Amino acid sequence: MMKALVLSLSLIFPxxxxxxxxxxxxxxxxxxxxGNLKAVIVSQYGDVVFEGYYRGAQPGDLHQVQSVTKSVGSALVGIAARKGLVQADQPLGDYFSGLYDMSSNALSNKSNITVAQVLQQRHGLQWDEDDSDYRDPANPVTQMxxxxxxxxxxxxxPMAAAPGTxxxxxxxxxxxxxxxxxVATGMGPxxxxxxxxxxPLGIDAVHWEIYSEQGLGNGITQWPNPDHDPSLGFSLWMPARGLLKFGELYLNGGVxxxxxxxxxxxxxxxxxxYSHAGNSDYFYRPGWGHGYQWWIARVADPAGREWTVYFASGWGSQVIFVIPDLGAVVVTVADNYDYNGPDVDVMLISRILPELSPRLDSGYSGSWYDTATSGQGFxxxxxxxxxxxxxxWYTYTPEGALRWFILQGELIDGVGEVVVYEASGGRFLQGDEVSLAxxxxxxxxxxxxxxxxxxxxxxxxxxxxxxxxxTGECRQ
Structure with missing residues (x-):
């Protein structure tokens, strides 16, 4: 279950x-x-740089992560795909024909919805769970x-649109x-x-149970489906450190x-x-979108530095933010179910991103220029x-003669420390010796x-x- 975060965007030059x-x-x-945050963890380049527990929470506590479950479910499908057990373009009919008559009037137009279209939330089903509280009897999740x-x-x-549209x-x-x-693995999810x-991630304790206001042990654990399997939509409980490991798995490209x-x-x-402001009214800001059960946003911190943020998000401020260009993962768990103040998206932008610096890596290779000085480049x-x-470094003397430097050095703590050598001598295509000082x-x-x-x-x-x-590309 997820209520959309609203990450603000500022445009100040860094x-x-x-x-x-x-x-x-x-x-x-x-x-x-x-709000009522219970835990916040920030890691950067594999090191935990901040970890705090609040309002009685402890590191080993299990938290219902709500719709973060969806991102975990997407990973499970991805693992099955890696094993050759499922393909993203397979239709749902392949999986549900053993339970229902998929040729019936009520189900026949659902058979060709693909696994990918479900992961993308471009399934075509008529469904609106965002306009009412999840505890409202009119909400389709509650009805389900x-x-x-x-x-x-x-x-x-009923179908509201053609699948994939x-x-x-x-x-x-x-x-x-x-x-x-x-069906793909022969095992329950x-x-x-x-x-x-x-x-494999070293996450020792998890639990599957539907949300209850009375807390762990008071929700649904008997699953009303023919397989009696927990929902990969919203039923997972995990410790905050487990969420961090999951986020870092994606940060590290699946390793x-x-x-x-x-x-x-x-x-x-x-x-x-797959969905964005150009093809869906749901996304009203450029840079926002949805992938395979992950959300994507383009944000700027107070200094104007722009970042692409990928996040798994659940009702009540259960969030995993992944910011690859900073090598960072931010985890929040909370009881923000009836909270209407500044949320964890505001915290990320105003309090966390300003404290993080990127490391110089191969992604910075390319051509650079000083906008204030014409004719100068690196x-x-x-x-x-x-x-x-x-x-x-290509530049000019005050008299307009070409001047160039060679900068060589090493990476130290994410910064490039170099010695600058001025080059002199040499003529184009003449093979003259070049002197470095x-x-x-x-x-x-x-x-x-x-x-x-x-x-x-x-x-x-x-x-x-x-x-x-x-030259070179940034994540957009």
């Missing part, structure tokens, strides 16, 4: 690289600035839960993935998840501690905008595996994917040059 401090974040959470057969309830919904967020459609996993996902669990192509497919090659970099030092500091800062120190000169990307 001016500096932040220094890290999470004390203001901790104080704001304690004061309730972002109260039905005798959840699968049949979903499949008997329109976005409609549906916890019911996601629930159908439980059957897909069972909970068993398959334990064996193929949670155990955990050297073991591949998901194909990288599945992660890429999960993070592709060619940068980051040799990430060797921990080295080289750059060529040490001229100064410099540091390449990444700001965001589109911007670098070059700090230069030389005799009689100390300056910072803002650089903008000319």
């Amino acid at each position: 001016l500096s690289v932040p220094a890290q401090s999470f004390e203001p974040l901790d104080e704001a959470i304690q004061q309730g600035a972002f 839960i109260q039905s005798d057969d959840w699968y049949r309830f979903v499949l008997e919904q 329109a976005f409609a967020y549906s916890s019911g459609a996601s629930t159908l993935m439980s059957r897909v996993v069972r 909970d068993e398959f998840a334990q064996q193929e996902l949670f155990e 955990h501690e050297g073991r591949r669990i998901l194909d990288e192509s599945w992660v890429e497919a999960s993070w592709t905008r 060619s940068l090659e980051v040799l990430e595996k060797r921990g080295a970099l080289v750059s060529y 040490e001229w100064g030092t410099a540091r390449f500091l990444p700001v965001d994917c589109m911007h670098l800062m070059l700090e230069v120190e030389a005799p009689g000169l100390s300056t910072t040059i803002p650089l903008t990307r000319l």
